[in-house]
Amino acid sequence: MELGKREIHDHERFINYGREHRYSNDWFLRKASYLGEDYELLTDYKGCKYKVTFYHKKCGKLWTVRAGGVVLDHYHCVHCFRSxxxxxxxxxxxxxxxxxxxxxxxxxxxxxxxxxxxxxxxxxxxxxxxxxxxxxxxxxxxRPKENFNSFILEFIKWRKIHGWTQADIAYQLKMSNHTISDLERGYKEPNKEQISLFKYYMDFYK
Ligand SMILES: [Zn+2]
Ligand SMILES: [Zn+2]
Known part of the structure; x- marks a missing residue:
C-alpha cells in the first residue's frame, strides 16, 4: 500500500518533531515540570523511547522510567505511587x-x-x-472443628496408638497423603468406602 500525500506529511512531521526534541534536556524538563520540586533528573534525556532516571527526594529512591511515560502519560515515582x-x-x-x-x-x-x-x-x-x-x-x-467427624477422631487415635504417620497409612491403604490429611483436618468428610476400608484395618490391627 502506498502512502497518501497526507500520510507522508504526517510522517515527516512526526520525524521532525522527534529530531527537534530528541536531545533537548530543557524541553524534557519542561514536560516533566508536573512532577514538582521533589524530583531530580540524574540522566540526560535522549528521546522518548529511552529511559531516564530521577532521584525522588521524598522517598530517597531512584526511579527509572521510559521518558515517553513522563512526557505523554505523566507517570510518578513507582516506589511512591500506589493504586x-x-x-x-x-x-x-x-x-x-x-x-x-x-x-x-x-x-x-x-x-x-x-x-x-x-x-x-x-x-x-x-x-x-x-x-x-x-x-x-x-x-x-x-483447629478442630466443632462438628468433627467422630469416626475420624477414632481413626486418628488408632493411628497414633500404633505410632503410624499419615504417610504410613496412606501407603498401606493406597490413598494419597493429601486425602488422609484432609480427612484428619476435617476438610473432607469420609465417604462410605473410606469408612469401611478404615474399619477393616482398625479391626485387623487392634
Ligand atoms: Zn518515590
Ligand atoms: Zn497461622
Missing part, C-alpha cells in the same frame, strides 16, 4: 497485623502474606483477604 487497591490492602494489613511479602498486582492476583501472630506464610488474593477469608489457612485448618 487505590494497593493502598487499601496496605491499610487492611496494617490494621490486622499482617505482613505483605510479595508485590501487589491487582486485587485478584495472589500475594504472599504472613500474619505476625503466627508467622505462617500463605498466598491469597487481596480481595479474598479483605472481603473473604481473613484467617490464616494453617491455623484455621489445624
Amino acid at each position: 487505590r487497591g494497593e493502598r487499601r490492602l496496605i491499610k487492611f494489613c496494617k490494621d490486622n497485623n499482617i505482613e505483605i511479602l510479595s508485590e501487589y498486582a491487582g486485587m485478584k492476583a495472589k500475594v504472599k502474606f504472613k500474619p505476625k501472630s503466627c508467622n505462617h506464610e500463605f498466598y491469597r488474593s487481596p480481595s479474598d483477604l479483605i472481603w473473604g477469608t481473613k484467617e490464616c489457612p494453617y491455623c484455621n485448618g489445624l
